[in-house]
Amino acid sequence: MEARVEVINLWLKNEQYNAIAICGMGGSGKTTVAQYIYNLNKKDFESSSFIPEIGKQADGLLVVQKQLLKDVSGGKRIRISNTYEGTHKMELVLQMKRVLIVLDDIDKNEQLSILLGTKALHTKSKILITTRLLDITPLFGSISWRCQVHKIKLLDDLESLELLSWYAFRTKTPMKGFKELAKQLAQYCGGNPLALKVLGSSLFVSDEDPWRRDTMKDIWRSRMNSLNSSKGDLDCNIQSVLRRSFDSLPLRSHKELFLHIACFFVGEDNFVIKLIMEDELYAKSGILTLIDRCLLTVSADRKLMMHQLLQDMGRSIVCEESKDPTKRSRVWNDTESYHVLRKGYGSDTIEGLALDMRKVEQGMRSKALELKTSSLANMDKLKLLQLKNVKLTGCYENFPEFIWLCWHGCPLQIMPPGLLMSSLVAIDMSDGHLEKFEAPTGLNSLKYLSLKGCDKLVSICNLYRLPKLDTLILWNCSSLTHLCKSTGDLEYLEFLDLTGCTKLLKYVKQPETMMVPQKPLLSLPRSLMLLDLTNCELDHNNDVYVAFHARSLFDLCLAVNPFEYLPSNTNLKMLRILNLYSYPNLKSISCIPSTLLELHIDWCMSLERVLYEYGIMSTYLQDIDYRSMMTSEYTSSSLFLFFCVPFHHEKNRIQGLNVSCLYRLSGSKDNDELGLLAKISNRSKGLTWVYNPLVYCKPKVDEDVVWLSYWPIGNILDAGDAVTVGIYADEAAIRMDRQ
Known part of the structure; x- marks a missing residue:
């Protein structure tokens, strides 16, 4: 318990915050922690009050106010006729006395202002509330106090097993023969203390009766089967x-x-x-x-x-809606869903249904019977349909108005028009057998289309008939050769995933030459925010024949492609994120746009030159042993290096400086906004150059990283000039080396 209340104990000593809100799901131990803190510290205040379960108070806040006033007034009964009078008197008390108040289970905005008022507290008073709300801003909207938020953590695996064991076996560890069952039950509870206590107590095992102990093993197994049945069987x-x-x-x-x-x-x-x-x-x-x-x-x-x-x-x-699944609003249990469709009675209540036939067949002794499309047609209110590895027989007519159609492993080669209703907002036909997708008229509401893993899909046509399409997923459609040109006219398309579409952007090969298309093979709309071309085998002349002109910042993924250089004909001016993960042949990256926030270059083993900004070339080398670095006369182990330009022949004037820096994180803080800034000053001539690399390599734990850079500053360094080189890092660097 001491570890769980450490933050709250610090709050008690912090005069900056009058209040603290302990937040968390029901049963997570908020009240237990609050009660522990209250009992431990109430003696240090002039008066105190603990009001439990305010959300359950059937008599209203007036009764709560009377109890609260009595507590903070030293046990005196104070008469109030309404909550306005109670609030006024409470404000007077809170301004004069140093009090500790715990209000348990606050869930409405008006509760705090009615119970405690809105005026300033005694500077050393403390108010602790427990709530299931994470955003406490509305609770304190009209109150001048400063409130700290503490989200309570659920128990870890070891703590969960210990708490469960205490209530089930009266020991800290499971009884012999129950260890695996106890671990399974603790895992199911997910660190929720209330569930661990309730289930542990209900399955109590006495060590005094061996026969009873053996019987309890079967009861534990039965209870676990009940909890894992996905039928919502909860204590x-x-x-x-x-x-x-x-x-x-x-x-x-x-x-x-x-x-x-x-x-x-x-x-x-x-x-x-x-x-x-x-x-x-x-x-x-x-x-x-x-x-x-x-x-x-x-x-x-x-x-x-x-x-x-x-x-x-x-x-x-x-x-609880009904014992009969056909009379419920939702059916998700695979066995129940199968029987609902097999009987074909239909339903006028089911709004959502999910069925995975592989799970059903695993539990059947005989072969599953065919399911008919008419069973779905008779569900007038069905809006959400999720099928996996399901085969349907019959015609696709008079279907209900689906919003979401998810059919993984669909055996159909083309989409029947009757299945594509105008009400559809999302279609997910992943891992199916579709060979052609032709959008019908009327799908004016469709925003999401996923044909992920449809490896037999060759052609996609008439996408102009999907005017509101936002997301198009064609991941690993390895046979796809045609994506209609009207894709470029989709005004709302923001996300396009072409990962693994290895045939889509290919050139037409002739016996002695390769015909390069004069026009783009694929046009993309200005609305696009993310384009994923991972593993598309784009390798010819380092060109991607895709035309797009983003009107806002967007992300581009070109990972796992065999380019040596970035595509020369791709507009990168509006990039926000560029992902070049696992580019085995990539040698150089140049002309990085100023809008770029992230650059991913993991496993780019051939990379020779990364950045070329403002005439400065630079790169990073990870996991480098500082002892293996090239030595130089001009080095420093601090953040600054001072030197005078040595004498040199006029024909061998210095044209530039190589600046390198070895660094690692101090380990004191994990910050995603780290960075380096380098500054070179010719103090003799009053000249200064500053460079803040757009891309920063964040080291791993206990890893050294080398930043290498070349500054082509020209013929402006004369013998005897005093030069200062400085590296400014957001986090403390352990070792530095300049050249």
Whole structure:
């Protein structure tokens, strides 16, 4: 516990902040930590008060105010007839006395201002609140106090196993024979203390009864199977705590979005889900609300993530709608989805359905029966459909108005027109057998199209019929030879992934010559923000026959291609990120645009010259042993080097200076905005040159990096001139060397 409250103990000593908000999901231990801090420190204040579970107070805030006033007034009962009177009296007390107040489970903006007022506190008073909100700005919007935010951490694997063991076995370690089961259960709880306590207590095993102990192993296995069934089978004590976060969501659209994500979209791309659900459920603002309520997180690679307990809570809410899956709003369990489609009864309630036939077949003793398209046609409200490795028989007519059609491993060679409804916002046909995609008329709402891994796909036509298309994914469409010219006319297209499209940008070979196209093989729209040409085998004359003129900053990925030099006919003036990862033959990079923020050159083993800016050439060498560097008479182990220009013959005047610097991070801080700035001054002539490289190589832990540069300063260094070279680094450098 001491380690978990270290930040809060520091806050108690910090007079800069009157208040601290402990934030986290339901059951994460916020109240336990607050109670521990309160009991440990209340003796150091003139008066104190701990008000638990304010969000559950059925009698309103007036009752809470009376208790709070009584506590901070030394036990005196104070009469108030309304909350306005209570707020005024509370403000008077807080200005005169040094108090410690804990308000547990604050979830509404008005609660703080009503309970404590908005005026300044006694300078040494401390207010601690617990909340499921991450953004506390609205809570303190009208209050002048400064509030620190502390997001509580869930338990790690070792702590989780120890807490579970204490409640299940009354020891710090699992009982013999239960270790693996205990590890599985602790992993399921995901570090949530409440879940570990509740499930551990419900599965208590006594060491005094061997027969009972052996029986409990079967009960533990049964419980784990129940939890892993994906049917939302959650302990009611855990469910009630977690559900309060769901019930407190302010809008119906927020609740519907949460349930959609819990059932279908965990692990999906945040950007894609916003595209799919924005028009229906205002997903851009909704996802922010769910994050703020600790119901959702977004991973570093933009995936929507949800704690397993929260996902089970959401699915349990859907299961409560009916015991019959056909009468629920969402069906995600593969076995249930299979039976719903096999029976073909249809449904007038199902809005979303997911089915992975491989998982169904793994659990079947006999061969799965055919599924008919009519089963889907009879689901009038179906909007979200996710199929994996599913074969359907029948005609594709009178289908419901899908918003999202996801059919991985689709066996169809062409898309039936009846499957492409005007309501579609997103189509994902990854790893399918499509040979041709021809956009029909009427898809005016489509924003996202993924044909990823369709290795038999040869042609894509009529994209002009998709006027709102934002994202086009053609990753590893290795047979694709034709992408219609109308791609360049798509005014909303921002993301185009052509990774692995090795035949798309090829030239026509003749027996004795190679015909180079006079016009671009591919035209791209001005709206484009990201173009990915990774592993497209672009190698002829270092030219990419792609025409694009971005109107705003954009990202370009040319990784894993055999160029020796960057394409000469590609407009790089508006680049923000340039990815040249694993360019085995790349020798030089020149003319880096001033807009560039990131340059990725990992595994460019042939790279000889990287940057050419303002007439200065420079490069970086990683993982260099400083002892192997070329020695020079003019060196320094500090950040500055002073020397006088030596005597030289007039015919051998110095034309430039080689400046090199070896550095490593101090390890005191991990900063993504590090950089170098070099300065050369001819103090005798009053001349100064300053260079801040656009690209900076950030060393790994305990790694040395050498920056090499050549400054062609011309015939302006005469014998005897006093010269100063300085290197300015954001982080302390351990070793420096100048030449």
